[in-house]
Amino acid sequence: MAFTIDINGIPRSIDVDGDTPLLWVLRDVLGMTGTKFGCGVALCGACTVHIDGTATRACITPVDSVGSSKVTTIEAVGATPAGAKIQQAWLDHEVVQCGYCQSGQIMSASALLASNPHPSDADIDDAMSGNICRCGTYVRIREAIKLAAQSSGKAGLS
Secondary structure, eight states: OEEEEEETTEEEEEEOOTTSBHHHIIIIISOOTTSOOSOSSSSSOTTEEEETTEEEEGGGOBGGGTTTOEEEOHHHHTTSHHHHHHHHHHHHTTOOSSOTTHHHHHHHHHHHHHHOSSOOHHHHHHHHTTOOOTTOOHHHHHHHHHHHHHTTTTSOOO
16 A cells, blocks of 8 residues: 655655554665664564654554654654754763664653653653663663753753
């Protein structure tokens, strides 16, 4: 079946079954390998993308459910104010160890800051729950999110 979906601001035409997970459309059909496969059942967060700004697990999102929504992947999140601040904070705090989960971590953190520029620890815990890091960089992740929030000043991030 033919679909046109907006990915990173570009309409992309694809011909796949409607129940094909968005993750496989991104990785296998479009060659966008920044979004990772982890568990396949939305438990690890490695496949997180934004759909209309909301952190969403691409492994369980059928492509026919995307419709006219805007999909943002790790390849373009740095062009958003929240994504740019998160990516810089990730570098400043040397968050990445093996790196496999980091695209999903960054996508969840940037969605958090876009909707809540000054999150509490509880807000961070809620937004980041379900994003698993086998290397255990959770302390650096939290500190990077706090740094990005501090650098946002009074202006909102979107």
